[in-house]
Amino acid sequence: MNPPINQNILRAYYLFSAIAIVASVFMVARSFSDYRNTGLLSVGSDSPGALLSVSQPGKQALPFGSGAATVRLKPGRYLLSASSGGKEAALVVNIQKRRNVKVVLRLTSSGLPSVKNISFKYFDALIDTGLTTDQVNDLKTKLFQFKPNSQHIELKVNSIYREPHNPNVDTSFKIDFATTIDDMEYKAVIDYSDLSTVHVVLYNPVGQVMFDSSNQQAE
Secondary structure, eight states: OOOOOOHHHHHHHHHHHHHHHHHHHHHHHHHHHHHHHOEEEEEEESSTTOEEEEEOTTSOOEEEEESEEEEEEOSEEEEEEEEETTEEEEEEEEEOTTOEEEEEEOOBTTOOOOGGGSEEESGGGGGGGTOOHHHHHHHHHHHHHHOTTOOEEEEEEEEEEEOOOOTTTOSSEEEEEEEEETTEEEEEEEEESSSSOOEEEEEOTTSOEEEEGGGSSOO
16 A cells, blocks of 8 residues: 655645746747747858857847857847958848848958948038037948948938928927938938937938838837
8 A cells, every 4th residue: 555645745746836837838928929029030151150249239249159040139220240260241130020030141351341431421511500520420320320331421412401490399400311322312311309419211212211210229
């Protein structure tokens, strides 16, 4: 005849079983929530040992693998970088909820793109319309975020238009102008309410929004 089971041991067994079930349900629910609110970035490179990382303006770069790796990210635009043995590559990717993005980076010795490597023409004309030097520099940085590999960005001075401002109603100022980025034409609309930063929206010739700097930060 088997000895009776200690009731304390039995209760402990049921308790631990219940905790394990709750934990499993929580992990499943959390995984489902992550899937619904994030996108999946899958990255490959032509260098098996390349260090992969992603970053956003004002945030530290996040390493997430080497050679080939995947990472879940909140919606937004990210600068994807890879480096190995003095060679580097970079690409801007747009992450959307429940979407998979697959890219392959090919490393070169040319180095990572930098706003300092872009030739900006006639942007000082915006200072005459009321922008500060800090705001013009912020504008250049955001245009770089749109196309980090661009080489020439030119502002069409004759297209600058300062929209009417009613101080009793409007809390910000707005300026429109045309610009070319490596020979591609865009309409730019900037608005601002301080003296250091601007919000930038770029439209293609048919009026489609191609870039909105307010979407650069993760949710």
